Amino acid sequence: MAASKSVSGKSAAKKAAKKRKPPAALSATTEIDARIAVVRNNLRELVEQAASRSGASDEELMSERISAQEAKLEFLKKQRDELSRKRRT
Numbered sequence: 001m002a003a004s005k006s007v008s009g010k011s012a013a014k015k016a017a018k019k020r021k022p023p024a025a026l027s028a029t030t031e032i033d034a035r036i037a038v039v040r041n042n043l044r045e046l047v048e049q050a051a052s053r054s055g056a057s058d059e060e061l062m063s064e065r066i067s068a069q070e071a072k073l074e075f076l077k078k079q080r081d082e083l084s085r086k087r088r089t
Contacts, residue, residue: 035076
C-alpha cells in the first residue's frame with residue numbers, strides 16, 4: 001500500500017508542475033521565438049517561390065513580401081532582445 005501512495009504522490013507532483021505557469025518574461029520570450037520561427041519559415045517559402053517564378057510583376061511582389069517579412073523578423077528579434085535584457089536586470 002505504501003508503494004501506491006508514493007506513485008500517486010509522484011503523479012500529483014507531476015500534475016502540479018504542469019499547472020505552474022512560467023514567469024511572464026519566459027512565456028513572452030517563448031511566444032516571440034515561435035513567431036520568429038514562423039516568419040523565418042515564411043521567408044524561406046517566399047524565397048523558394050521567387051526563385052521559381054519569373055516576370056517583373058512577380059519579382060516586385062515577391063520582393064515586397066520578402067522585405068515585409070524581414071522587417072517583421074527584425075522587429076521580433078528586437079522585442080526578444082529587450083525581454084532578455086529586462087530579465088537580466
